[in-house]
Amino acid sequence: MKKYFSQPLETKLLDSHGKATRGYVGEGTFSAVEKDDPSSSFEHLAIGCHELHQNQPNTLPSLFHQSHPGLVERYITTCEYIVDLLLSRLSSALHIPSLLGSHHDHTQPSDSILALLSYRDHLNHQRHTDLGSLTILFSDEWGLQVVSPSTGNWEWVEPQSQLAVINVGDTLRFLTGKKLYSCIHRVVRDGRAGMERKQRYSIAYLLRPGNDTVFRDSNEREVMMKEFVEQKYETYSAPHEVQDRDGVLTGGMEQVLAAAGIVQPMV
Ligand SMILES: O=C(O)CCC(=O)C(=O)O
Ligand SMILES: [Fe+2]
Numbered sequence: 001m002k003k004y005f006s007q008p009l010e011t012k013l014l015d016s017h018g019k020a021t022r023g024y025v026g027e028g029t030f031s032a033v034e035k036d037d038p039s040s041s042f043e044h045l046a047i048g049c050h051e052l053h054q055n056q057p058n059t060l061p062s063l064f065h066q067s068h069p070g071l072v073e074r075y076i077t078t079c080e081y082i083v084d085l086l087l088s089r090l091s092s093a094l095h096i097p098s099l100l101g102s103h104h105d106h107t108q109p110s111d112s113i114l115a116l117l118s119y120r121d122h123l124n125h126q127r128h129t130d131l132g133s134l135t136i137l138f139s140d141e142w143g144l145q146v147v148s149p150s151t152g153n154w155e156w157v158e159p160q161s162q163l164a165v166i167n168v169g170d171t172l173r174f175l176t177g178k179k180l181y182s183c184i185h186r187v188v189r190d191g192r193a194g195m196e197r198k199q200r201y202s203i204a205y206l207l208r209p210g211n212d213t214v215f216r217d218s219n220e221r222e223v224m225m226k227e228f229v230e231q232k233y234e235t236y237s238a239p240h241e242v243q244d245r246d247g248v249l250t251g252g253m254e255q256v257l258a259a260a261g262i263v264q265p266m267v
Helices: 009-013 049-053 062-067 071-094 170-175 191-195 225-236 253-259
Strands: 023-025 043-048 113-120 125-128 134-139 144-147 154-156 165-168 185-187 199-207 214-216 222-224
Touching: 043 049, 049 071, 049 113, 071 113, 071 134, 071 199, 170 214, 170 225, 214 225, 222 225
Parallel strands: none
Antiparallel strands: 023 043, 043 113, 113 199, 125 185, 134 165, 134 199, 144 154, 144 185, 214 222
């Protein structure tokens, strides 16, 4: 990752797909935490899992093929094994038989990605919920914070190099009839994280349901996955005023917490 992100910007831009959902996505594309410093957000590389399985060209920059042949493919396959296991356990526990096969079939087209994220200096990541079903996240560096569901305060998530953070995202919340809750999180590079190295890296496998999946969103509106992905990515990059206008950024979770009397820190 270090080798990839330390390349000149012109080189990384060759991996851009001209959109935020795939390929190289530069600093400042997504909204940052600070309203008055809106472009101080991370850069990342989004690798489409389905495209990689199908050996579609330009899915993975050649540097990865050359230095670690097959590694990214194996990593994604391992993540798929783990999320299948988690989904099957959740299906049994919640008595929802349909979570696994029909909505999360890795052989079908979806927006599931492996995201490699790089945070230079104080660059950060605005609060959000993940749009998909499950996220497997690794990082060795401080920076990740999650809203405590009991107090509404931001809590640090201690980085542990051998352990993943697993997030529930919006679509798993919706597909379980809102029995599960997506978690509001962000990445900041001050406070506890300010003492860390100058560069923070993280790896997020983001499982998203197949493109044809239909569900009811936080406003009980019937929506198709493709449409939801577009809506959510638009919000990820929108100015704070737009993000704060509706509940899309946090999958309706801020409203859920507010209704339960949990005060939201919001910033
Ligand atoms: O960099 C991190 O630790 C968090 C990444 C994240 O929230 C995401 O990719 O959705
Ligand atoms: Fe996230």
